[in-house]
Amino acid sequence: MTTAPASQKIILNTTVNGQEHQLLVAPYHSLLEALREAAGLTGVKEGCNDGNCGACTVSLDGRIVDSCLVLAAEAEGRQVQTVEGIAPDGQTLHPLQQAFLEEAALQCGICTPGFLVAAKALLDREPDADEDRIRLWLAGNLCRCTGYDKIIRAVQKAQG
Amino acid sequence: MTIIEQPKEYKVxxxxxxxxDGxxxxxxxAQYGADLKLPGMIWGALTRSPYAHARIKRIDTSKAEQAPGVMAVITGADMPVAEAIEIETGEEVTNLAHASDKLMARDKVVYKGHPVAAVAAADQNAAIEAARLIEVEYEVLQPVLTVDEAMASGAPLVHEDYAGKDLGEETRNTNVADHFRHETGDTAAGFAQAAVVVEREFELTMVHQGYIEPHNATALWKSDGKIEIWTSTQGAFGVRSSVAPILRVPETDIRVTPLEIxxxxxxxxxxxxxxVCAVLSxxxxxxxxxxxxxxxxxxxxGPTPGGRIRVKMGANDKGDITAAEVDLYYEAGAYPGSPVGAGAMCALACYRVANARVDGYDILVNKPKTAAYRAPGATQAAYAVESVVDEICQALGMDPLDFRLHNATREGDRRADGPVYPRIGNLEQLQALKDSEHYRTPLEREGADGRLRGRGVANGFWFNGGMQSCVTINVNSDGEVGLVxxxxxxxxxxxxxxMQAAEVLGLRAEEVHPVVVDTDSVGYTDMTGGSRTTNATGYAAYLAAQNVIAGMKERAAILWESNADDVEFEDGVFSSKHDSELKVTFKELAAKLTETGGPLAASGSIRQRGSGGGFGSHLVDVEIDPETGKVDVIRYTAAQDVGKAxxxxYVExxxxxxxxxGIGWALNEEYxxxxxxxxxxxxxxxxxxxxxxxxxMIDAIIVEVPNPTHPFGVRGVGETPIVAPVGAVANAIHDAVGVRLTQAPMKPQRVLAAIKEKNGNGA
Structure with a gap:
């Protein structure tokens, strides 16, 4: 792979957290790079850059993806949601965010954005998911601090 | 030692x-290190050795220097030569020459991935591409990869010029960086009194801390000679005291800002x-x-070491441990300094052993230099010792928690390496595990589809740390406070x-606003590690808050034209001892700081020497598929004396x-x-x-035996919980299928092979 000169960058038209963006990206940039570097959405975290830790999880047209494994150009004309877009009105916390705080479901917090995006996608589809289902759904997100206990409990609390 | 009377009840x-920060x-x-963006900021990337052991013959940076967007290229020749002196950086002692060599090789690479050059370019991809253009010619050498290889006569030397130590005597031409011994009593006499003697050897491989955030750093070497560093670190002051001598600049010219970690x-x-970032900058x-x-x-x-451990332990028919011997051979990695010292002190710490010998070996191998990993060195030793204890319990027919309670160390006992225990909660936490609903509920031995179940326990010890911390509290005019x-x-x-400051100040936790600042903005504070922070920094906050109250009493005295000694403080209200009419709340008084003398800030600083050891015992039920050897953890309970939660x-x-x-270490993780x-x-x-x-789910049982050297009884909590799990899982596997696994991780193929061997259809 050679580095493309800046003149070969492309303009990516995509909707992020409900807002239309025109982002200047290189053809080889991942969606993760585009979100962090071009859009300044650093809530999307990089833990491994090969799709195994889930810290960069975002929602793409309602489906969760590891944004490090998606080319930025693939987001053209699509809807992206990151952790920054989870609070419904940008002010009031989503029940998952509130439950993560109340249940102490984060320690260092680096995996938290990915967990929140992934857990929200689950609860949007399956509001009554049981513990096994929650554990399976979240198995693509690594947390090294909590042992998952309080994360699972927080998701259950957010189910109401 | 300060002993402080325990208040009966707490509000916060x-x-x-x-x-x-939630x-x-x-x-x-939240801004983590990788999220930082500065005006004019560019990106660096490193060129790393593809070999574990090789001599650098030649480095050609010319192609990289001409690559698009490249603004700087450096090699080991650009790095200052650090003096070979040792400094304390928290849980580790760092030899600066080694620390410098580790981060940029000069003559020889000693582990795969050893940096040999670095570039800085306009963006990250340009830097990565340019780093690939650096040409290095190596003379590849035979690597030394295990403790046994390293100790064999005629083994290649990781460092030709390194002087090791053997029981205090200097040695040359060796990969054994250090060999030391702790000894008490007479082990031969102790074994002679034993009814049961068990001797086993264990083997482990390196495992990694596995934090999800990769290391990162940003540096700016300013034109006035000062250096700014923003980084993901456990200790900003440790970074400052390591970087200064490596770059040969005064500490005071470096400011380190720790970002979220x-x-x-x-x-x-x-x-x-x-x-490296600073020199590139x-x-x-x-x-x-x-x-x-x-x-x-x-x-x-930093992985934590693999290595080999031998344990021999004897007990008499009453269940008293009569003697124990432990030999710990730990991989240091490519530079001296494995956590074998701590491992040796922790190995027998849970038990009264009158006759004991522990030998530790710190062994150089061509692997990454090991770093601290949660109770560094203790888990490996506990895996071995707790497995042997389990065998002794079985040989004696004793309940594993009764045996551990019977032999448990308590206040006044002397550890094999010398120290006498102050008030500890070893007995209390073991009893709490024994009383748990989990332990009292018999295990159903068979799972679905012929899977076999077993239960194991293990105990663990970690010192917990004290060390140095400083806190400043600023009183705001609205009656809330900033905590620096x-x-x-x-x-x-x-x-x-x-919360500890709030308790003293009579405020709610939310009315105290903590902020973690750079090395110019607060007094020296040791790293967050050693389970010390809530203890020592909490203590500094307690002292700072006491000083705030003393200052506020003076302000109340000014208002009332009396004496600070005549002012009392309780439940957030200052009152006069002599005139019951005179009362002012913390908030009301905070609004009157300007008229009573101006701003009020107070600091607390401490070198906390009293850490109060931490003991924690774990109970695990496993289910094993005898067809595949896969082990699933189906129930887990951990009890721990934390002093005060x-x-x-966050303690849970x-x-x-x-x-x-620990479960990952036991079952899956390995290099x-x-x-x-x-x-x-x-x-x-x-x-x-x-x-x-x-x-x-993991059930955490919090046991509170207050640490007498902390105002609220805090012992620290973070590290002890990783000590017991590997041994507990090994013991549960033995209980389930009758095989004793002496190699970690206990992955399916190992478990399956052991089951087959036991059933006579192995090989």
């Missing part, structure tokens, strides 16, 4: 407020990138940021420290997280090495850390 301590972390606004577990105490005249990739994190940053601290918050310590949720979280890392010392599984796909799917 023991409650579960939402942590102060909101930023759930909305994606995405996990550390000991692995972010050492420095890896900061001096000096050359480029711009701030330079480097973010490590995951492969480099695995290959070139130097302790990096990895898992909720802003809350646990603020300031914020119980530490216990659950430590247990989980796979090629015969040339290349790690073959340097991704999270192949280095298998536990996922949510691999675990049950």
């Amino acid at each position: 301590i023991g409650t579960r407020p939402i942590r102060h 909101l930023d972390k759930v909305i994606g606004k 995405g996990g550390g577990f000991g692995g972010k105490i050492p420095i890896y990138l900061e001096p 000096k050359k480029a005249g711009r701030p330079v940021k480097v973010v490590m990739d995951r492969k480099s994190v695995f290959e070139a940053t 601290e130097g302790s990096v918050d990895i898992g909720g310590t802003r809350a646990s420290i603020a 300031i914020h119980p949720s 979280g530490q216990i659950q997280g430590g247990a989980t890392q 796979f090495w090629s015969d040339q010392g290349v790690m073959e599984n340097s991704t999270f796909l192949d280095y298998r850390m536990p996922t949510a799917l691999d675990l049950p």
Whole structure:
């Protein structure tokens, strides 16, 4: 792979957290790079850059993806949601965010954005998911601090 | 030693407020090291050795220098030569020459991934591409890859010029950096009194701390000679005191700002990138940021050692341990300094052993230099000792918790390496586990589809640390306070420290606003590690808060034209001892600071020597598929004496997280090495850390035997929970299928092979 000169960058038209963006990206940039570097959405975290830790999880047209494994150009004309877009009105916390705080479901917090995006996608589809289902759904997100206990409990609390 | 009377009831301590930094972390606004963007900032990338052991013949940087966007290229020749002196950096002693050589090789590479050059360029991809253009000619040498290889006569030397120590005597031409011994009593006489003697040898491989955030650093070498560093570290002051002598600049010219840290577990105490970024910055005249990739994190940053451990233990028919011998052979990695010293002190710490000998060996191998990992060195030793204890219990027909209670160390006992225990809660936490609903509920021995179940227990010890901390509290005119601290918050310590100040000040936790600042903005504070932060920085906060109250009493005295000695403070209200009419709340008085003399700020600083050891015992039920050897953890309970749980949720979280890392260590995690010392599984796909799917809920039982040297009784909590799990899982596997696994991890193929061998159809 050679580095493309800046003149070969492309303009990516995509909707992020409900807002239309025109982002200047290189053809080889991942969606993760585009979100962090071009859009300044650093809530999307990089833990491994090969799709195994889930810290960069975002929602793409309602489906969760590891944004490090998606080319930025693939987001053209699509809807992206990151952790920054989870609070419904940008002010009031989503029940998952509130439950993560109340249940102490984060320690260092680096995996938290990915967990929140992934857990929200689950609860949007399956509001009554049981513990096994929650554990399976979240198995693509690594947390090294909590042992998952309080994360699972927080998701259950957010189910109401 | 300060002994402080325990208040009966607390208003803030023991409650579960939402942590102060929580909101930023759930909305994606918390700023971690990799998130930093500065005006003019460019990116760095490192060129790393593909060999574990090789001499550098030639480095050609010319192609990289001409690559698009490149603004600086450096090699070892650009790095100052550090003096070979040792400094304390928290849980480790760092030899500066080694620390410098580790982060940029000069003559020889001694581990795969060893940096040999670095570039800075306009963006990250340009830097990575340019780093690939650096040509290095190597003379490849035979690597030394195991403790046995390293100790064999005629073994290649990791460092030709290194002087080792053997029982205090200097040695040459060796890979054994150190061999030491702790001895008490007469082990031969002790074994002679034993009815049962068990001797076993155990083997472990390196495992990684596995923090999700890769190492990163940004540095700006300014034109006035001062250096600014922003980094993900457990200790900003440790970074400062390591970087200064490596770059040969005065400490005072360096300012280190710790950004949010995405996990550390000991692995972010050492420095890896900061001096490299600084030298690149000096050359480029711009701030330079480097973010490590995951492969480099695995290959070139702090795993904890593998190695070999031999344990021999005897007990008489009453169940008294009569003697024990432990030999610990730990991989140091490519530079001296494995945690074998701590391992040796912890190995027998849970038990009264009148006749004991512990030998430790710190052994150089061509692998990454090991770093602290949560109770460094203790888990390996506990795996071996707790397995042997389990065998003794079976031979004697004793309940494993009764045996451990019978032999448990308590106040006044002397550990094999010398220290006498102050008040500890070893007995109390063992009893709590014994009383747990889990332990009292018999295990159903068979699971579905012929799976076999077993139950295991193990005990564990970690010292916990005290060390130095400083806190400043600023009183705001609205009656709330700012709390300025130097302790990096990895898992909720802003809350646990603020809560201790709030308790003294009569405020709510939310009315104390903690902020973690740079090295110019607060007094010296040791790293967040050693389970010390809630203890020592909490103590500093307590002292600062006491000083605030003393200052506020003076202000009340000014208002009342009396004497500060005549002012009392209780439940947030200052009152006169002589005139019951004279009362003013903390908030009302805070609004009157200007008229009573001006702003009020007060500091507290401490060198906390009283840490109060931490003991924790774990109970695990496993289910094993005899067809595949796969082990599932189906129930887990951990009890621990934490002294006092300031914020119980985060105490439970530490216990659950430590247990989980231990379960990963027991069952899945390991470095796979090629015969040339290349790690073959340097991704999270192949280095298998536990996922949510691999675990049950983890029950944490908090036991509170107050630490008499802390105002609220805090002992510290973070490290003890990783000590017991590997041994507990090994014992549960034995209980389930009758095989004693002496190699970790206890992965399916090992379990299956052991089952087959037991059934006579092995090989």
